[in-house]
Amino acid sequence: MSEPRRSIATVCLSGTLEDKLAAAAAAGFDGVEIFENDLIASAASPAEIGARCRDLGLSIDLYQPFRDFEAVPPARFRQNLRRAERKFDVMEQLGTDLVLVCSTVSPEAVDDDELAAEQLRALAERAQERGMRVAYEALAWGRFVNTYEHSWRIVRRADHPALGLCLDSFHVLSRGGDPALIRTIPGEKLFYLQLADAPQLDMDVLQWSRHHRLFPGQGSFDLKTFAGNVLDAGYAGPLSLEVFNDVFRQADPKPAAVDAMRSLRLLEEQLGEPVAEPAPDLDGYAFAELVADPDTATRLSEGLRALGFAETGEHRSKPVRRWEQGGARVLINTSATGPDTAEIGALAVESADPMRSARRAEAMSSPILPRERGPQEAGLVSVAAPDGTGVFFCDTGATDGWRGDFRDTSTPAAATPAAGLITGIDHVSLTQPFDHFDEAALFCRSVLGLEPEEVTEYAAPFGMVRNRGMVDATRSVRIALNGALVRRGEWAPAVRDPQHIAFTCTDVLTAAERLRESGAPVLPIPDNYYDDLDARLDLDPELLASLRRGSVLYDRDAGGEFLHLFTDLFGSRVFLELVQRVGDYAGYGVVNAPVRMAAHRRQRMTAFGR
Numbered sequence: 001m002s003e004p005r006r007s008i009a010t011v012c013l014s015g016t017l018e019d020k021l022a023a024a025a026a027a028g029f030d031g032v033e034i035f036e037n038d039l040i041a042s043a044a045s046p047a048e049i050g051a052r053c054r055d056l057g058l059s060i061d062l063y064q065p066f067r068d069f070e071a072v073p074p075a076r077f078r079q080n081l082r083r084a085e086r087k088f089d090v091m092e093q094l095g096t097d098l099v100l101v102c103s104t105v106s107p108e109a110v111d112d113d114e115l116a117a118e119q120l121r122a123l124a125e126r127a128q129e130r131g132m133r134v135a136y137e138a139l140a141w142g143r144f145v146n147t148y149e150h151s152w153r154i155v156r157r158a159d160h161p162a163l164g165l166c167l168d169s170f171h172v173l174s175r176g177g178d179p180a181l182i183r184t185i186p187g188e189k190l191f192y193l194q195l196a197d198a199p200q201l202d203m204d205v206l207q208w209s210r211h212h213r214l215f216p217g218q219g220s221f222d223l224k225t226f227a228g229n230v231l232d233a234g235y236a237g238p239l240s241l242e243v244f245n246d247v248f249r250q251a252d253p254k255p256a257a258v259d260a261m262r263s264l265r266l267l268e269e270q271l272g273e274p275v276a277e278p279a280p281d282l283d284g285y286a287f288a289e290l291v292a293d294p295d296t297a298t299r300l301s302e303g304l305r306a307l308g309f310a311e312t313g314e315h316r317s318k319p320v321r322r323w324e325q326g327g328a329r330v331l332i333n334t335s336a337t338g339p340d341t342a343e344i345g346a347l348a349v350e351s352a353d354p355m356r357s358a359r360r361a362e363a364m365s366s367p368i369l370p371r372e373r374g375p376q377e378a379g380l381v382s383v384a385a386p387d388g389t390g391v392f393f394c395d396t397g398a399t400d401g402w403r404g405d406f407r408d409t410s411t412p413a414a415a416t417p418a419a420g421l422i423t424g425i426d427h428v429s430l431t432q433p434f435d436h437f438d439e440a441a442l443f444c445r446s447v448l449g450l451e452p453e454e455v456t457e458y459a460a461p462f463g464m465v466r467n468r469g470m471v472d473a474t475r476s477v478r479i480a481l482n483g484a485l486v487r488r489g490e491w492a493p494a495v496r497d498p499q500h501i502a503f504t505c506t507d508v509l510t511a512a513e514r515l516r517e518s519g520a521p522v523l524p525i526p527d528n529y530y531d532d533l534d535a536r537l538d539l540d541p542e543l544l545a546s547l548r549r550g551s552v553l554y555d556r557d558a559g560g561e562f563l564h565l566f567t568d569l570f571g572s573r574v575f576l577e578l579v580q581r582v583g584d585y586a587g588y589g590v591v592n593a594p595v596r597m598a599a600h601r602r603q604r605m606t607a608f609g610r
């Protein structure tokens, strides 16, 4: 397969037609499908739009959709032909030669393949006279034609060189269709390929299609097999994204188009295209960096010390200090301007080949961030996740590694009672801005090579929340993505977009005991929670009493158990967690998140009287 052309339907993106074209071009697409409504609302003439696209380096690969054309009575058919000629005029000015006709949903249409084929043939004949072609697409909810097999029977019957098929992965896979037969269709009859993923939802297929489509790799459709069959059949047109999605329709089109491009590259990679070097193996976190104002940083430092961390280094040129315990490393950067400010500025992962990680990121539409670098400082490479969090690729063991950027300040660690129980970073949890949840998952997947885990949705005090873990093959790097299911209202109490670092702890109950004695800022968990644990899980009374005493939360799954505790908030959104996985527990204690959220709300109310 030679490098395919990449195309995107304007319906995928938010804004006016001009906004959409600019975003598609900036993200590197070769072409667009112009959705009719976008053109109709534009003040630019079709010829001007055509010229704009040429200036931007975009071809117009398809004009769409032309609806309710076929299998109608003669009077309607004459009107439809007239309508088609007007659209051919538009296409001529745009400079495109392919129109998409989707299978009829009209109440006037009749169930007559012969008639449908005959009328489509007449349309193709008119198109051909004008140097154009018609791609017939079976909508999953088409009145009579709703499978690609059926649309192919009609196209074959019509037997006209200017009539072929448009295959859309959504319409085939949403109905559980078998894409294997695509391979039997001659490649020259496959005029166009539209790609969309979707989450597996049990709902009306039209609603599903119009609101919930996703870019490839964001949902659960097997697009690799689908697109592979289309290419194997000899299809030589563009790979085109056609994603109707309520969130993307209102999201900034520039990053959305970049995300779309990333999704196509990931799919091409799955199809065997060498679009990027493979993601190197990861081996845990090198560090996590918290950026805070000086006051909040002081409280964070005290919090880390209470958890048993020791300050071990000071950055040579930046206001950053290094804290460590076991394999857990946290940088505290005091460059934020307060008040009450702390956030996770960056994550750093151990990469088997940091430069290869960086090249892969660039190939996956995540440019390397420019970085100021002082003398004697390592050439660390980082990229930005969609939410702005920096991601560094490190080789901590290397002689010129990031540690050298710090002057050692190791003073004998203050003998904090909890010292020694923390061994590393288990996961980092990031709340995604509403518009970026699926984008973040795709970033983790395509750039970092993490695999997505199950999506969990739960009702929390301030709204529905989605959670999805992203994890590497050896489970050494886990990122927990969280996001609201609907855009958050103005009623926004408690913690906005919380973020936290979860440390691996060898014994959370002992840690809790010691932290309690030392007066560390452990988040208090109410009795109701423990009464319910007892009712649900019938835990050993002694264990239950220890959990309750230490404000330790508990969960279990098929693989094992999970004990965890949280700290209070530092600033308005950051907190820390100690976690202990017993056996093969795979989750993140999501079931306990609502209790934690309400507890943080109480903490904020007490601290600020609001």
Ligand SMILES: O=C(O)c1ccc(O)c(O)c1
Pocket: 064, 065, 100, 102, 137, 139, 168, 194, 209, 210, 242
């Ligand atoms: O939802 C629709 O109407 C619609 C229109 C054109 C398409 O290509 C499609 O897949 C769906």
Ligand SMILES: [Mg+2]
Pocket: 137, 168, 194, 242
């Ligand atoms: Mg389609």
